[in-house]
Amino acid sequence: MRNPYSSLSVPDPTPAFFLVAIAAVLVWVVGDAGWLSLLIVGVAVAPFLIYQLFTRPMANIAVLVVAASMPRFFAEIGGVKARPEHIAVGLVGLATLYWWRRNRELTVWMKADFLLLLYVACNYVSSTFMSISPGQTIKWATQQLLVILPYFFLRVFLTSDWRFRKALEIVLLAGVMEAAYALLCFYSNRFFGTTFGMEQDQYGIIPGTYGTQLEANILGSTSAACLVMLLTLYFKERNPRFLIGAAIAYAGMAISLSRAAVLAAGVSLLLLLIYALRSKITTRQVITRAALTLLAVTLVLAPTLISLYNERFSTVDVNNVAADDNTRSRVLTIAIAYDNIVEHPILGNGTASFQLSFEAKDFGYFDLDQAGWIGNTEIRVLYDMGLVGIVVFSLFLWNLARPAWKLIKQEHSAELLGLLLSAIAYCISFQFTEGTLLAFSWVHLGLIACGVALLKNKEHIAFERGLLPGTAGSHV
Structure with a gap:
């Protein structure tokens, strides 16, 4: 069909x-x-x-x-x-x-939507009553609200399957174009020494490519998520344009040199492969074609990237965390954040309040003249809003992921499957580089919510009409 x-x-x-x-x-x-x-x-x-x-x-x-x-x-x-x-x-x-x-x-509203509103309220409560500088943290809480609002905007606009699919394709198109621009920045830097879209000291002596994203790790995360979504759609629909887009997104992830993004993409693609083989949504020939395409891209990029990745992984030592500067700084950040979390465990310290007390120099980034930050999403939420905030945030995610997975098993929706698997990629990469203070993550969660709402509404209509198994004849 x-x-x-x-x-x-x-x-x-x-x-x-x-x-x-x-x-x-x-x-x-x-x-x-x-x-x-x-x-x-x-x-x-x-x-x-x-x-x-x-x-x-x-x-x-x-x-x-x-x-x-x-x-x-x-x-x-x-x-x-x-x-x-x-x-x-x-x-x-x-x-x-x-x-x-x-x-x-x-618009069909869900429990997750109201939990997200509660999460926004937690930001303002902690910023108003727990912060050492309420005026500043309330501003940051408002910024957090602004990046969360796209979630609700999508819930209002995407009220049909057609609009939902269009929105997903817009996200994928933007992701592919973003990766393509990052590739332009990367190779322009390598061949001509240009610096647009590049952070020269991102990884010590190795420049990081950010393109239009905030920084290289975020570029890697978004490209990895785009790669997973495109391959999911390709497996189900076998449209060559999705495979071409996946190749570009894969290249964008690779040139970001983000180790977290590579790990996140690997885990998500493994889960996709397992699901695809078990559910038989695709064939081994399609999987082989996708694998060969990614291999070809790898071979094209290899002459430029091998030495860079060797340098990136040369400092990784599972027996000595301090061997890698970035890992050492992240561990030190979490350790210092823990002290303040213990002081205010219930409501936290206010939105983005970590930067009020610490600077990047406190964690070994002596060349950076900027405020400190917490790279891990869970620790950041716990620091900002305490146990109340992390519980509300976790309940919100659970009330999105659980119905999404149930509907995927019932409907085999490639769109929802791709969104959920790429959300797993974000969950992994956000352990190292926080992304929920930016709008792209909430656009993604909004798409998942819209997909869940549309499929649940279909189920409800089918039940009312007696079209679901076991309901035939129950309504006359």
Whole structure:
């Protein structure tokens, strides 16, 4: 039977990327003009963008996804870094109210949605009552709210299978383009010595490629997640474009030199392989074709990457954690964070409050003149919001993952399977580089929630009509 999605085309992203290009050029031209640069960018893009947001529902998704793909860029406003994703949330938020008033009955809310609202409340409670600087942590709690809001925006907009699939394809397209741009940055640096999209001292003497992402490890995480999703769709639908996209995403992950991303992708792809063989959603020939494609990409990249990976793994010693500078700094960060967690175990210390007390230099990053950070997601949540926050956060994830897995076993949904497996990749990589303070992770969780809601709603309708096994004839 022909897949109903195989002929769907992705909404033309050209306007969005064209606007982003205009904005980037204008900011570069005006340099450090501050508010003037923001004003010029706003005047250039606002009219057309607002028109698109209020006339095309999926334009809102495209704007959110594109903005979430470039957190590296920011403007300093009132001591807070305003990133493209924050600005996009403000614009899309206005349009969301308009569309929700027209289609509010179509959104099916779930327990996970309310748990996420409770998680947001925990941020504000801890930031207000537990912080040593409430004014600052409330600002950071608001930033956390801004990056979480895309989750709810997706829940409002993605009320049909068609929209859900379109949104997923937009995310994948953005991920592939992001990886392709990172490849351009990497090879331009290797051949011509350019520095755009590169952090020269990311890994000591080895530069790290971040492209448009916040840093190289985040690029590796997003590329790994994109790789897993694309291969899942390829296994089920066997569309060559997914395999091509997977090859580009794989290359993007590889040139990031992120060890955590490589580990995360390996675990997730192993789980995908086991599921694919057991459920028979694909054939061994398709798996072999995918493996050969990734092998070919590896051989192309090998001459450039072998020496870099040798250097990256040369300091890894399971018997001596201190042998690797990054690992040593992460362990030291967790140890110091633990002391403050013990002091305020119930409600924590306030959102992103770790940076109020520590700087990067305190953990061995002597060349970095910036605030300290906690790289592990669970420790960061525990530090910020205590046991209350980590319990609420865990319940939220559980109430997404559990129904998602049940529905995957029943429906064999390739979209939901790919999202869940790539979420596992994020869970692994976020043990080393925290990503829940950025919007891309909440876009991903929002897609999972939308997929679960749509499939559960289908089940409910089928039950009401007596179409599920065991219900035939129960309704007349």
